[in-house]
Amino acid sequence: MRDKDMTDISQVLEEELAEAFEVKDEKALKRYVILLLENVMGREKAEKQFVELRSDIKVLAETMQEGFRQMEKRFEQIDKRFEQVDKRFEDMYHYMDKRFEQVDKRFEQVDKRFEDMYHYMDKRFEQVDKRFEDLNKRIGFMSWFTPTIVTLLLTLVMAAMKFL
Secondary structure, rough: OOHHHHHHHHHHHHHHHHHHOOOOOHHHHHHHHHHHHHHHHHHHHHHHHHHHHHHHHHHHHHHHHHHHHHHHHHHHHHHHHHHHHHHHHHHHHHHHHHHHHHHHHHHHHHHHHHHHHHHHHHHHHHHHHHHHHHHHHHHHHHHHHHHHHHHHHHHHHHHHHHHE
């Protein structure tokens, strides 16, 4: 309330109380009216502050609820991003798994080619060994046959010369 309204109310209260009761001390009556008005004004002020505080709390609660909704949306977005990252890692894992399978197949092919080459080389060495053995037999036969033939021919030539 304004000061003018306060003065008017205090005068009206003083007059009404003075008429209703026998007033022995007018100063005491004025003090009583001032205390009464301050008490009433204090209550009105407290009620007004309570209403304002209640309104502020309501706004704060609504703001907090909106903040929680926004945080929930943010967490949902983060969850979606984690799911996307997880899917990307899973796709990369499958891709790498396929690549390793392809590399394994290529190594198996290379192993088979080396095995085939090993068997081929082994057969070639066996053939070369056999040829060397055959050649060794021929040379052995020739080294036995040649001196024997030469000795026989010399013996025949000598025998023919003795007869002649």
